Amino acid sequence: MAEFGAAPGVLLARGVCRALDGLGFVPICEYPVTRGLRVDVLGLGPKGEVWIVECKSSLADFRADQKWQGYLPWCDRFFWAVGPDFPREVLPNGHGLFLADAYGGELLQTGPETRLPAARRKSVTLGVAQAAGRRLHRLTDPQGHP
Template sequence: MLGPMEEQGVAQGILLARGVCRALDALGFVPICEYPVTRSLRVDVLALGPKGEVWIIECKSSLADFRADQKWQGYLPWCDRFFWAVGPDFPCTILPEGHGLFLADAYGGEMMRIGPETRLAPARRKALLLGVAQAAGRRLHRMTDPQGRG
């Protein structure tokens, strides 16, 4: 059970992810939120680009949220580019360098910088793309048939 402050942080994170997803859509990327790249790692937003690029965006709704995160480096082997997404009042200077940055709110976002590209190995890319496609299909099926097995 979450306390009131934790619930507020979760709600802010969801709204931040929504704004980032709108920005990604405008860039031609298709986002999927809360995607598990492994059993122990679930990314905030994974986006597939028009040329097959895989971006991971880690949303941080507050300084406390950022300081509590110990797993973000585990996301790096699962994407071609990694980004932070924060609100306009976030102290961006504390974010680790060498990664991309989105500034966002509940209504949209803007890419402020793009980090370096580290291309995924072909076998990992294929497995990841298949997993994303299956997850998206399951989610859509659950929307159309909530009592189904999907």
């Protein structure tokens, strides 16, 4: 059951975030890894791992987005997240997979690990920390500096 006003991709990302949290990861949604590339969900793991999860709420959504390969240099592991009715056979092989809905998710497959270089890992981790801090500050001080 969809919630009023929430886009299907947003609800799917929420379920993925809950699943990542259950795995010990700290998720952040709609994070720009670099200019022109904003990932649906990035998770920072307990040992500094960087996972990127691309949420696809429909086949049309999957076919319309070809930027996902640009995310690969920004993570240790890449995952797809789809709902129970998504035709999983169309997803490219060699990546992880979450099955999710608005209320949670399950890790079905872990793809191969390609460790980030140390400098990029530091840059991503620092960027995520700064973005999370800004987002929290905006929640506690909405009239503060934009």
